[in-house]
Amino acid sequence: MNCNSAIRNGRSSSLIWLSVLCLSVMFSIGLHAESDAEYIEQGTSHDALFDADLVGDIGYAVGAKGKILRTEDGGATWAPDVNPLSLALLSVSFNGERAIAVGLMGTVLIRDSSGEWRPVESGTKERLFSVDINSHGFAVASGSFGTFLRSVNGGETWKKVNQNWDGIFFDPDMRLGGLFEPNLYGAFVSESGEAWVVGELALVLKSTDQGETWSVENAGGSSEAEISSTLSAISVRDDGVAYAVGQEGFVLKRDADDARWRELKASSHQNLLGVTSTADGLVIAPGMRTILFSRDDGESWNAVRGLDIQSGWYSAAVISKKHSATFVFGNNANILTIK
Numbered sequence: 001m002n003c004n005s006a007i008r009n010g011r012s013s014s015l016i017w018l019s020v021l022c023l024s025v026m027f028s029i030g031l032h033a034e035s036d037a038e039y040i041e042q043g044t045s046h047d048a049l050f051d052a053d054l055v056g057d058i059g060y061a062v063g064a065k066g067k068i069l070r071t072e073d074g075g076a077t078w079a080p081d082v083n084p085l086s087l088a089l090l091s092v093s094f095n096g097e098r099a100i101a102v103g104l105m106g107t108v109l110i111r112d113s114s115g116e117w118r119p120v121e122s123g124t125k126e127r128l129f130s131v132d133i134n135s136h137g138f139a140v141a142s143g144s145f146g147t148f149l150r151s152v153n154g155g156e157t158w159k160k161v162n163q164n165w166d167g168i169f170f171d172p173d174m175r176l177g178g179l180f181e182p183n184l185y186g187a188f189v190s191e192s193g194e195a196w197v198v199g200e201l202a203l204v205l206k207s208t209d210q211g212e213t214w215s216v217e218n219a220g221g222s223s224e225a226e227i228s229s230t231l232s233a234i235s236v237r238d239d240g241v242a243y244a245v246g247q248e249g250f251v252l253k254r255d256a257d258d259a260r261w262r263e264l265k266a267s268s269h270q271n272l273l274g275v276t277s278t279a280d281g282l283v284i285a286p287g288m289r290t291i292l293f294s295r296d297d298g299e300s301w302n303a304v305r306g307l308d309i310q311s312g313w314y315s316a317a318v319i320s321k322k323h324s325a326t327f328v329f330g331n332n333a334n335i336l337t338i339k
Contacts, residue, residue, distance in 0.1 A: 036338060037291075037306045041078055043333025051091040051130075051274075052329045053099070054318040060111075061316075061329050062089035062101050068117065074322035078335060083117050085109065091130045091187075093139070100155040102128035102141050110155050122149060122158050130197075130233070132189040138210050140189050142197045146181030150195075150211030163214060169201050170221025170228075186233040186244070198231035198244050204252070204261060218252065218261045233274045243298065245272035245285045253298050264298045273315035286314035286328050304338060 043049075052061035054075055061069040061078060066086045069078040083089075089103035099111040106124040108131075109117045122128070126147040133139035137154035146165060149158040165181055182200035189195045195207045202220035207213060220228020229250035236242040240256030249268035252261040266272070272287035281297040291304040291314055303309075314330030328336045 037304055037309065037328075037336045038338070039307065039334060040076070040327065040337050041333070041335040045332060047333040048331055049316070049329040049333045049335070050089070051316045052318050052327070053092050053094040054320060054327070055094050055096045057322065058094065058096075059318060060092045060094055060099050060101070061335070062092040062103070063329075063333055064088050066103075067333065068092075068101065075318065075320040075325065075327045075337075076323060081111075081117065083109065085119060090128065091141075093132045093189075095133045095135045095137075097135075098133065098137070098154050100131050100133050100139055100141075102131040102143075104128075106143075108141065108155060108158070112154075120156060120158075123160055124149065129183070129185045130187040132187045132195075134189045134191050134193070136191070136193070138189055138193055138195070140187045140195045140197065140207075140211055142184035142187040142199070144183050146184065148184050148187070148197050152210060161211060161214065163205070168203070168216055168219050170219070170223065172221075172223050175222045175224075183230075185246075186231060188234045188236050190236055191238070194236075196234050196236060196242070198234045198246075200230045202228040202231060202246075202250070202252070204231065204234070204244060217254075217259065232272060235275045235277055237277060237279060239279055241277065241279075241297065243275045243277055243283060243285075245275045245287075247271050251285070251298065266292055266298075266301045268292055268301070268303070273313065274317055276317050276319060278319060282319075284317045284319075284326055284328070286317050286330065288313045291317075291328060307336065308332075308334070309336075 049061045049063035057074045059071045066083040068081040068083045070081040071078045087104045089101045092101040101109040106122040108122040111117045126144045128143040131141040139151040142148040151158045184197045184199035186198040193210045204218035205214045206217045229247040231244045231246040234244040242254040244252040249266045251264040251266045254261045270290040272285045275285045277283040283294040285292045294301045312331035314328045316329045
């Protein structure tokens with residue numbers, strides 16, 4: 001969900017995620033005028049939380065060594081959930097009934113009404129960076145070297161998307177060659193069955209038919225003069241407004257009435273790893289040594305200060321309506337809140 005898909009209404013080259021894996025973090029925040037952050041949970045060095053999702057009172061966070069946390073009170077408290085595997089989990093998505101987590105070596109875990117996590121076959125050994133599922137059971141998972149998968153039965157079975165990458169990227173100097181397959185760091189699925197994946201070279205792909213076919217909404221390229229930034233995460237609101245964030249403070253926005261993506265000035269050169277937003281104009285983008293927020297739909301940005309934010313990393317944010325708070329997850333398996 002990217003990293004991702006933090007709330008249903010509204011995750012740079014692989015070096016970015018390699019850096020995150022080495023640094024390891026988790027935290028949670030909620031927003032008020034002074035934007036002060038507080039720890040909800042403090043973990044330990046070399047631990048990490050990479051992603052989280054929250055629907056009503058129930059939510060999950062996943063991270064290093066197969067760590068899974070669960071909340072039953074809207075994010076106020078988190079407790080360990082049993083995972084049968086120990087590989088790192090990089091993303092989780094929850095549709096209110098079923099949760100899916102993905103990670104290293106093509107790992108896919110499902111938690112349904114049985115209350116237990118169980119592995120299912122993904123059909124790939126590539127690293128899976130992001131997953132999202134809607135209430136109808138349509139899910140998309142994206143990963144390394146052009147790998148992305150679709151499921152229409154709640155993640156029980158998966159089918160690889162065979163995307164043709166020829167001619168998508170600007171490559172006047174043939175720097176990419178003919179075999180380039182971009183890492184795909186973020187995935188998002190809407191309730192209507194639309195889906196997006198984002199990744200290297202400012203790539204945004206969209207599907208309108210539950211992942212059967214995909215079209216290019218945005219793509220950059222590589223030349224002697226410029227290399228386009230990587231996108232790490234995407235979030236699309238119910239009203240159609242969408243944000244994608246990534247390398248060196250790169251932020252794209254798509255307005256509800258416009259199919260084009262435009263770049264916003266986020267006043268940061270730090271790598272942004274996650275994004276979520278709400279219909280009232282709140283946007284939150286955690287990253288390396290920063291957490292950015294906007295209260296006017298991305299027109300202006302400020303940074304959350306304090307704690308270890310300027311020395312660590314945070315990669316996911318979820319918004320709790322119950323507590324009117326934002327929870328942020330990252331290095332050391334910290335969870336922060338800003339109220």
